[in-house]
Amino acid sequence: MFDWSGIYFRDIVHAPQHLITVGYTTFMATMATGRFIADYMVTRFGVTRVLQLSGCLITSGLMLAVIFPNFYIAAFGFFLTGFGVSSVVPLTYGLAGKSKTMSTGMAIAAVSTVGFLGFLLGPPVIGYIAKASNLRWSFALMAILGFGTALLASKAKVCE
Numbered sequence: 001m002f003d004w005s006g007i008y009f010r011d012i013v014h015a016p017q018h019l020i021t022v023g024y025t026t027f028m029a030t031m032a033t034g035r036f037i038a039d040y041m042v043t044r045f046g047v048t049r050v051l052q053l054s055g056c057l058i059t060s061g062l063m064l065a066v067i068f069p070n071f072y073i074a075a076f077g078f079f080l081t082g083f084g085v086s087s088v089v090p091l092t093y094g095l096a097g098k099s100k101t102m103s104t105g106m107a108i109a110a111v112s113t114v115g116f117l118g119f120l121l122g123p124p125v126i127g128y129i130a131k132a133s134n135l136r137w138s139f140a141l142m143a144i145l146g147f148g149t150a151l152l153a154s155k156a157k158v159c160e
Contacts, residue, residue: 001024001078003123003126004126004130005023006024008065008135009021009022009074012069012074012135012136013069013071013074014071015071019071022071023074024078026075026079027082028082030079030080030082030086031085033083033086034082038050038087038091042087042091047153050091051088051091051152051153052149052150052153053150054084055146055148055153057080057083057084058080058081058149059084059150061076061078061080061082061083061084062142063140064077065077065081065139089115092111092115093108096111126138126142129141
């Protein structure tokens with residue numbers, strides 16, 4: 001979102017110059033807020049359900065922004081996406097720390113490596129897809145990958 005949300009709001013949503021950062025700001029604000037309430041949600045609903053909900057929020061938020069590139073709808077989509085993304089990384093690290101199949105250090109290192117690769121490769125891949133088609137398709141792909149979070153959470157063996 002850091003690299004592409006402003007461009008999305010400028011080129012796809014056609015937001016006025018002074019409102020181009022609204023998507024990113026909305027995303028970051030809800031991501032931070034979501035991290036504060038994630039523990040409560042996990043205690044009440046469990047890790048699996050929170051990860052499933054997170055994947056669904058990521059997917060629905062990005063798809064709203066892709067299907068309806070209206071300023072308000074796209075901002076609301078980024079709002080949902082921020083909440084969806086907020087708990088995925090902390091919960092993944094927590095699950096890695098409780099791994100029964102590998103040592104804690106190796107599990108956390110594996111999660112960190114995958115996260116770092118996503119951080120490095122994600123923006124160029126999004127840009128490549130945007131150049132080959134357009135930025136809406138790039139965001140649609142991210143939405144599909146977000147749904148992968150919900151699917152993987154359903155398959156994961158989580159100690160609740």
